[in-house]
Amino acid sequence: MKFETILKNAEKAVTSPEIYWQSLILISCFALAYLFHKLVRRFLLPKLISSSLRKNIDLNRLIIRYLNPLLYPIFAALFLSFGLSLYLKFFSESYLFEITLKLVGLFLFLRFLRISSNSTAIANIVGIILMPTLLLDIFGILDLTIDALDQIAFKLGEVRISAYIVLKAFVILIITIWFSGLLTRKSKSFISSSKSIKSTTKGIIGKIIDILVYSIAVILILKTFGVDMTAFAVIGGAIGVGIGFGLQKIASNFISGIILLLEKSIEVGDIVEVDGGKIYGVVKNFSSRYTLVEELDGKEILIPNEEFIINKVTNWTYSNNRARVEINVRVAYGSDLKKVEEVMMKCASENPRCLNYPEIEWYVTAFAEYDIKITMYMWVSDIVQGRMGPRSEVYMAILEEFKKNNIVIPYPKTEFLKREDGDICG
Numbered sequence: 319m320k321f322e323t324i325l326k327n328a329e330k331a332v333t334s335p336e337i338y339w340q341s342l343i344l345i346s347c348f349a350l351a352y353l354f355h356k357l358v359r360r361f362l363l364p365k366l367i368s369s370s371l372r373k374n375i376d377l378n379r380l381i382i383r384y385l386n387p388l389l390y391p392i393f394a395a396l397f398l399s400f401g402l403s404l405y406l407k408f409f410s411e412s413y414l415f416e417i418t419l420k421l422v423g424l425f426l427f428l429r430f431l432r433i434s435s436n437s438t439a440i441a442n443i444v445g446i447i448l449m450p451t452l453l454l455d456i457f458g459i460l461d462l463t464i465d466a467l468d469q470i471a472f473k474l475g476e477v478r479i480s481a482y483i484v485l486k487a488f489v490i491l492i493i494t495i496w497f498s499g500l501l502t503r504k505s506k507s508f509i510s511s512s513k514s515i516k517s518t519t520k521g522i523i524g525k526i527i528d529i530l531v532y533s534i535a536v537i538l539i540l541k542t543f544g545v546d547m548t549a550f551a552v553i554g555g556a557i558g559v560g561i562g563f564g565l566q567k568i569a570s571n572f573i574s575g576i577i578l579l580l581e582k583s584i585e586v587g588d589i590v591e592v593d594g595g596k597i598y599g600v601v602k603n604f605s606s607r608y609t610l611v612e613e614l615d616g617k618e619i620l621i622p623n624e625e626f627i628i629n630k631v632t633n634w635t636y637s638n639n640r641a642r643v644e645i646n647v648r649v650a651y652g653s654d655l656k657k658v659e660e661v662m663m664k665c666a667s668e669n670p671r672c673l674n675y676p677e678i679e680w681y682v683t684a685f686a687e688y689d690i691k692i693t694m695y696m697w698v699s700d701i702v703q704g705r706m707g708p709r710s711e712v713y714m715a716i717l718e719e720f721k722k723n724n725i726v727i728p729y730p731k732t733e734f735l736k737r738e739d740g741d742i743c744g
Contacts, residue, residue, distance in 0.1 A: 340405065340414040347401040351393035358389060387433060391426040398422060417456050424452055431496060440496050447489050494535045502531050526576075567624070571607045574623035579604060584626055584633055589701055591632035592621060614704075634701050640673065641701035643709050647716060648689040650726035655682065658692065658725055665715035666696040671708040673697040689728045 363386065402415045428448075432441035454460040464482055471480035505527050578584050588601045590611060599613035608620040625631075634641055645666070649658055659680050666678050676697050684691040698708050720727060 336409050336411045337414060339409060340412070343401045343405055344398070344414065344418055347397040348394060351390065351397045354397075355390040355393050358393075359386070363389075384430070384433060388426065388429060391422060391429060395419070395422050395426060420452055420456070424448060434496075434500050440492060443492055444489065447485070490538065494538055498531045498535045502527055567622075568607065571623040574627045575604060575607070575609075578609070578623060578626055583636070584609070584631070588636070589634040591634070592625060592629070594630075595632075597621070639700045640676075641698050641705055642676075643696050643698055643705050643712075645694040645696065645709065645712055645716070647692045647694070648686070648727060649692060649720075650689060650728040653690065653725055655690070657723060661719045661723060661725065662692070662694050662716055665719055666694060666712050668715070669696070669708050669712055671698045671700075671703070672712075673699055 398415070398419050402412060402419065405415060406412060424445075428441050428445050431444060432438055451460065454463050467482035467485065468480045471478055471483075473479070584590060584601060586601055586603065589599070590601060591598050592611070597611060597613065597619055599611045599617075599619070601609060602612045602618070603610040604623075608622055609626060611619045611621055613619065645662070647658075647662065649655075663678055663680060666672050667674075672678070673696075678697075679695040681693050682690060683693045696708075696712065698705060717727075719725075
């Protein structure tokens with residue numbers, strides 16, 4: 319009965335004059351789409367490609383890879399939509415228009431799928447399934463076919479599996495795999511090209527993207543088969559309890575590592591002080607459980623990530639590489655302090671590692687029993703090269719200048735009495 323109705327409708331459509339108007343407008347739409355396609359490719363697209371090549375290389379790649387091959391079907395779909403809206407103002411029957419629009423839409427989707435997936439196999443599989451589906455819809459027997467496929471079924475526990483569900487799940491699986499791969503590939507490519515994100519941060523963001531995308535894909539596939547997700551909620555709760563009791567420290571260190579990578583408070587190459595200054599070295603590597611710090615003597619220490627979150631940490635290179643060096647000197651009573659200041663400031667400023675800003679600071683800090691205590695602060699340009707080197711150089715220069723200017727560095731009284739010569743420095 320259904321097939322007789324289809325034949326009658328086909329006979330009525332062929333004998334109707336509206337079919338010829340539709341055919342004429344369809345031919346005109348395709349001709350206009352082809353004309354505009356040629357004009358854009360000849361005049362507009364080369365300018366757009368050359369302009370984007372100079373300003374934005376990523377936009378240039380998108381234009382060449384996607385816009386160029388999809389330009390004609392896009393124009394065809396646009397002109398067909400415009401032609402249909404114009405046609406419906408004068409006629410009511412638009413069967414041929416609707417069929418053509420569906421075919422063009424399917425062709426555009428398969429073309430995009432083929433380009434974006436870098437694989438003809440996925441596009442061919444989806445095309446083999448969607449093309450018959452579209453033809454069944456055009457002839458009006460898609461619902462009958464779905465009902466027939468749905469009757470071929472069996473039960474697996476509480477889950478009913480039919481031929482239609484398997485076929486639908488297969489299509490969703492293919493499209494989900496394609497879309498997941500496309501999303502992860504493009505997002506990772508965007509993150510990798512970013513210069514403001516460190517390599518370690520890029521790695522952890524890539525892993526998070528993989529977990530999120532493929533978790534959503536698995537959930538979609540399971541929902542398609544009608545699997546009850548409450549069972550997974552119970553399993554997830556049990557895993558959460560297990561983590562809370564048995565894997566608490568591991569989970570804490572893992573989450574702490576993610577926080578450190580995302581907030582960028584400590585990065586590879588930073589110089590840090592941990593455990594009240596007992597550990598001082600360079601951050602060499604991050605892992606999911608620990609951070610590797612190499613001390614100045616070459617010793618490598620594995621520090622749990624949690625320590626950087628809950629304890630105080632000194633990061634010498636957090637915002638810049640400058641560092642302050644403290645110079646402590648004692649001079650005898652009766653010394654010319656103005657001359658002492660001049661000599662010490664000169665020795666510091668002449669050191670090649672010393673910065674002009676912040677300025678050198680010089681202070682008398684205490685009057686001791688046998689001497690005057692003086693502290694000078696100078697800033698070095700790059701702490702990665704170390705602070706001990708410039709400190710040692712300045713101390714040696716001060717000692718030489720003190721000898722030249724007869725500035726005395728006193729001994730303690732007991733030590734001074736042992737000296738037979740009046741050496742000014744010891």
